[in-house]
Amino acid sequence: MKNTAKKWYDYLWVVSLTYLILGFFNILFAWLGLLCFFIPLIISITKGSKAYCNKYCGRGQLFALAGGRFGLSRRKDIPKWMKSSGFRYGFLLFFFAMFFLMLWNTWLVFAGAKDLRTVVTLLWTLKLPWHWAYHGTLFSDGVAQFAFGFYSVMLTSTVLGFVTMLLFKPRSWCVYCPMGTMTQLICRARNAASAPKSL
Template identity: 25%
Template sequence: MEGKKTNYQNRLFIITIIFFLLGFLHISFAIAGLACFIAPFILVAVYKDKVWCRYYCPRAGFLSIVLSKIGLKRKLPSWLTGDRIKRIVLGYFGVNLFFITMSTIMVSIGKIEPIEMIRFMIVFPLPFKMPQILDLSVLAAILHLGYRVYSVMFSSTVIGLVLGFIYSPRTWCIICPIQTLTTQKQANKSF
């Protein structure tokens, strides 16, 4: 990636907004959000660098733009910069991923019904049902997976907004599981 220093996050932020809006059209579109879990690792493998986090991540762009002019700008507390919180968040998302995978398999083989609701942090259902503007007929497993991916993206974006409002716009990046998994011996200074 030598010589390619353009940061596209300020343009790609719109993908975050489109992602959440598409969920209102039909939740199955949310499966596209899996690209944000996979792309960072492919780019790290190819370029040996956190290209996604530096130049492309739509969420980073979204947080930077939305929170650029607002926020409390508090000093980062030590618990947010230590390894412990990163391990906790990574563990939480690992459990979440396991739950998503297993429950989607169970739905696909007809053992359980799809969970057709958005849940914040896995356990807290939103007090309203997502409007579905398009009346598409999709497999139950696709429906379930769409809701689950949307829930993960929604939860982490809300947490990112809260942290970003209190501290600095991209505070979420410090504890983001992608950051933790793609950082080896580098310090958290790549965003």
Template identity: 45%
Template sequence: MPKQKRWHRHLWIISILYFSLGLFNILFAWLGLICIVTPIISAIMKNDKSFCYNYCPRSKVLDLLGHRLKLSRHKAPPAFLSHPWFRKGFMFLFFGTAFTIYCTTLIRIGGRPTQEILISLWQFHLPWTVRHINAVPPPLALFALSSYSAMIVSMILSIVTMLLYRPRSWCAYCPMGTLTQSICADNVKEQMKKAQKE
């Protein structure tokens, strides 16, 4: 691998930082928007999925665990995972569920303090407390919590898929990958098949 591209392999650090910072202050979850907006902009400007293949922190975590640490079985994933209907259905379900939970929570919070809401929703008992949250409007804090929860669920799904099949089998049905593919031209299909075989 050329020297100028070796730094790509270390982008998994971004995922570790994201989840770690989110545990100390849920507002850091807003940083996850970078990994949502960047691939969309890249797909629009370049008409390809170069972000997904080269710069996605999630894919680098899967490469690290599956290839370098050899935790993957390297088995072909089920064909339905890459079927267009499943991928699009999963994308709408993933984003739709997160949005529904967010809106439902907003309706039910009433006038409760933001910190109290986050503590009641967050199921993990941490040895530190959430600070300086009440200064933030509840919708912003709850959006951060919804985003963080969605990122945790998707990370768990991607790791389980990696353990059972190929390291980057998650890419076959990743909601962001499906979204960017719908933006790009048909040449993305060939790139996706190549990535799934890695």
């Protein structure tokens, strides 16, 4: 019954870490981040489970390692308001609003109405110069603009998750992770009809 044996998916933190590092060398790798977006959604929609969070999420494993194995976490309880559904759904909405803003900016670059900006926006406000990771793109500048935008999203969530990892439990990010909230909502909706149990 013991589940101490490591499975292949227990090493997916390597993939997450590699992803973050690759973004420092060539921003176009940021496109790969879409996998972290679509895989959890597909699993929750088709299987009705949070198997992505539960098993495969490399980012969660990264926080668990940093906070657990490396002992960087204070291991305190997360404040009540941060686990309230108001905050979780609010953060999901905010994250999505920012995501669509990023898509809109990408579109403007695609359409030629705006020039490509080789910056990574941290925490939706800080514009970090990132030109060294841009070596041109084969297609439209919009392709690169999306990469910069998506990498901004990934880096921002990593920084936020890292801070809450330090302050609270290692995987505090999971409490308000927009993907986690969204897949849980999908699972709720999917099971609402089939499981009339009070949940």
